[in-house]
Amino acid sequence: xxxxxxRPAPKPGAGTDVLVRVQGVSKFFGDVTAVDGVSLxxxxxxxxxxxxxxxxxxxxxLRMLAGFEIPSxxxxxxxxxxxxxxxxxxxxxxxxxQSYALFPxxxxxxxxxxxxxxxxxxxxxxxxxxxxxxxxVQLGAYGKRRPHQLSGGQRQxxxxxxxxxxxxxxxxxxxxxxxxxxxxxxxxxFELASIQEEVGITFVMxxxxxxxxxxxxxxxxxxxxxxxxxxxxxxxxxxxxxxRLVGEFIGTINVFExxxxxxxxxxxxxxVAGLGAIRLDHAIEGGVGAPLAVGIRPEKxxxxxxxxxxxxxxxxxxxxxxxxxxxxxxxxxxxxxxxxADGRRISVSRTNITRRRDDPLTWEDxxxxxxxxxxxxxxxx
Amino acid sequence: xxxxxxxxRRLAILxxxxxxxxxxxxxxxxxxxxxxxxxxxSIPPVTDLFAMDGGLLTIRLNFDNYGLVLxxxxxxxxxxxxxxxxxxxxxxxxxxxxxxxxAIARAEPGMRMPLLLLVILPFWTSFLIRVYAWMTLxxxxxxxxxxxxxxxxxxxxxxxxxxxxxxxxxxVYSYLPFMILPLYATLERLDKDLLEAAADLGARxxxxxxxxxxxxxxxxxxxxxxxxxxxxxxEFVIPELLGGPDTLMIGKILWQEFFNNRDWPVxxxxxxMLLVLLAGxxxxxxxxxxxxxx
Numbered sequence: 001x002x003x004x005x006x007r008p009a010p011k012p013g014a015g016t017d018v019l020v021r022v023q024g025v026s027k028f029f030g031d032v033t034a035v036d037g038v039s040l041x042x043x044x045x046x047x048x049x050x051x052x053x054x055x056x057x058x059x060x061x062l063r064m065l066a067g068f069e070i071p072s073x074x075x076x077x078x079x080x081x082x083x084x085x086x087x088x089x090x091x092x093x094x095x096x097x098q099s100y101a102l103f104p105x106x107x108x109x110x111x112x113x114x115x116x117x118x119x120x121x122x123x124x125x126x127x128x129x130x131x132x133x134x135x136x137v138q139l140g141a142y143g144k145r146r147p148h149q150l151s152g153g154q155r156q157x158x159x160x161x162x163x164x165x166x167x168x169x170x171x172x173x174x175x176x177x178x179x180x181x182x183x184x185x186x187x188x189x190f191e192l193a194s195i196q197e198e199v200g201i202t203f204v205m206x207x208x209x210x211x212x213x214x215x216x217x218x219x220x221x222x223x224x225x226x227x228x229x230x231x232x233x234x235x236x237x238x239x240x241x242x243x244r245l246v247g248e249f250i251g252t253i254n255v256f257e258x259x260x261x262x263x264x265x266x267x268x269x270x271x272v273a274g275l276g277a278i279r280l281d282h283a284i285e286g287g288v289g290a291p292l293a294v295g296i297r298p299e300k301x302x303x304x305x306x307x308x309x310x311x312x313x314x315x316x317x318x319x320x321x322x323x324x325x326x327x328x329x330x331x332x333x334x335x336x337x338x339x340x341a342d343g344r345r346i347s348v349s350r351t352n353i354t355r356r357r358d359d360p361l362t363w364e365d366x367x368x369x370x371x372x373x374x375x376x377x378x379x380x381x
Numbered sequence: 382x383x384x385x386x387x388x389x390r391r392l393a394i395l396x397x398x399x400x401x402x403x404x405x406x407x408x409x410x411x412x413x414x415x416x417x418x419x420x421x422x423s424i425p426p427v428t429d430l431f432a433m434d435g436g437l438l439t440i441r442l443n444f445d446n447y448g449l450v451l452x453x454x455x456x457x458x459x460x461x462x463x464x465x466x467x468x469x470x471x472x473x474x475x476x477x478x479x480x481x482x483x484a485i486a487r488a489e490p491g492m493r494m495p496l497l498l499l500v501i502l503p504f505w506t507s508f509l510i511r512v513y514a515w516m517t518l519x520x521x522x523x524x525x526x527x528x529x530x531x532x533x534x535x536x537x538x539x540x541x542x543x544x545x546x547x548x549x550x551x552x553v554y555s556y557l558p559f560m561i562l563p564l565y566a567t568l569e570r571l572d573k574d575l576l577e578a579a580a581d582l583g584a585r586x587x588x589x590x591x592x593x594x595x596x597x598x599x600x601x602x603x604x605x606x607x608x609x610x611x612x613x614x615x616e617f618v619i620p621e622l623l624g625g626p627d628t629l630m631i632g633k634i635l636w637q638e639f640f641n642n643r644d645w646p647v648x649x650x651x652x653x654m655l656l657v658l659l660a661g662x663x664x665x666x667x668x669x670x671x672x673x674x675x
Binding site for chain 2: 066067068087088089090093094095097099101102103104105114115118119162163166
C-alpha cells in the first residue's frame, strides 16, 4: 500500500456497527461464477452502493441480500442472523425493483398497503402509514390512481414508498434511477439521499453509473468479474483508487507507466520513458527500478500555452509539453486532449471561471501541462 | 393529396365491418327472417315474408315460433341443460386447464413449445373420430370398464356411455385446449418481477398467487371460459354420440328440428334465442374489460 498522508474522514451519518455481514459468498450459475468469494460489511444507517459494469455480479449480490438467490457458498448475516436460506417473504429486507414492479391491478394505495397487509397490520394503522409513506415521496394526492396513470418519476416514488412503508432494516435499490431522464435523475439523486437520511434506514444500491454512486453513497464497493475490487467512501475511491481498474472505471485518469527512479521521505521519482520524471511527495514502497504505474486526474493538472507557462528552475519535473489535439467544451469546464512528445494523448480539464478567457487555448496550440507532487497516485496492477 | 391517408384509414376500418356484415350480419338476418316465417311443404320449407298481392306488398310476420319455443317446456329444459352442462364444463376446463397452463408457462423456455404442441396435437385428428374413440372407451365392454373389472374394483360394467357424464367428459376433453391456450398466453406474459415484488413485500407463494397471478390472469380466464362455454352450449355432436336419448341439449334439438322435423322456422327461432342469450354475457364482459383498460 501507498503510505498516503491524509485519508478523508467518512461522511457523517453512518454508524459504525455492522448491519450486514457478507462472508465469503459465491454464486455459481452452472459453469458461470457470478459472484466470487465476496466478503463485505455494511454498517447501520449507511447508503452503500455496489458499483460496476454489467455482468460484474452486483445484481446477483443484491438478489442474494433480498433472498431471490441462495448463495452457493458463504453466509449472509443481517443483524447477526444468518439469512442465506431464509425466503424473501421472511426477511427484514425490502427491494425497489429496476422495473419498479408495481402491481398494475392495484391503486397506488393498494400497492403501498400490500406489504403491510401481509404483516397483518390493522386497517387504521395501515391507512395512516400508507398516507405517511406517500406524503414522504410527495404523492399524497395520487393514492387512488393506477400505476399506468402515473409518470415514470411518480412510479419510481411509489416503488420507493412501497418498500419504505414496511420499515425494513435494509432497503435494496436495483438501478433505481436508470429509467428516468437526465434532469429528473439528477433531482431524484438528491431526493433519495435526503429521504434516506430522514428515515435512517440502511440503503444498498446497485448501479453502473459512477456519478450516481458518488453523489448518493456514504460508501461504495467497486465490483469487477464477481469480486470486490475496492470499498471506500466516494472520496477515497476517487482520490485513492486501489488499482488501475478502479481508477479508470471511476472518472477519467491519465495513466503513466514507468519505473521507480528514486525514493525519499518527501519525494519519490518515477521515470517514464520518453517523458521525464513524475515526482510524488511521499515515499513509495518497492525497490528502485521496480515497474510502476501512476495516475493523474485531468482536473488536477494545469494547462497553459507554452509561451505563457510558469518558468522552470532545474530539471523538468511534473511538467509535460504537447499540442492541443481536441477540445471538448462542456460549458462549466473544457477538456483538452493533448498530444505529447511521444505521441500519447492525455486529458486535461480546465474550469471555465470567466465568460471569455484572456488566455484562450485553441487547436494545435503548443501547451505545457503541470501538476503538484501531491497529485499523482500510484496504481497497482 | 391530403385525403388519401384518411381514405386508406377508412378502408382499413371498413374491412372488418364488411367481414362482419358478410359472414355474420347477413346470415343472421336470414335466420331471423326464417324464424318469422311459417313452415311449408316447399323448397326451402318456409313461406316467404314478403308477397306482392296485385300492387300491394304484404309482409307476414309469424311470431308463433317464438311462442312455441317459449311455451314448450322441452325447449326450456334443453336450454337449461345446455347452459348447465356448458357451465360445469367451463368450470372443469378451468380447474384442469389452469394448472396445466401455469406449468407450461413456468417450464424451461425450451420445453414450452413441445408442451404446447402436446396440447394442440389432438386437433390433428378429426374431432368426430376422437369422439367415436371415447365411445369405444366408455361403452360397457370398453377399455375403461374392462380394466376396472379386471382389477376387481367393480363386478359389473359401469354405465357411462349414453349418460350426461359421458357428454360432460366429452365436452371437457374436446374443449380443454381452448381454455389452456389463452390462459397460457396471459400467464406467460406475466411479469416475473411482480411475483418477486410480492414475495419481497412478505407474501407467501400462495398469497402471491391469489393476490397477483390470479387477478392478472383474469383476461385469460375470461377468454378461455368464453371459448369453452359458447361452443359447449351449442354442442350437438357430443350429446348425439355420447349422450343418451334423455340428454336434451339445445344444439341437438336444433339439429332435430332442422333435419328430422324440417321445421326451419322453429329451429331458426331457437337459434336466434340462443344467440341473444349468449351474446348478452359477452357484451357485458366486453364492457367491464373496456372500463378496466388504460
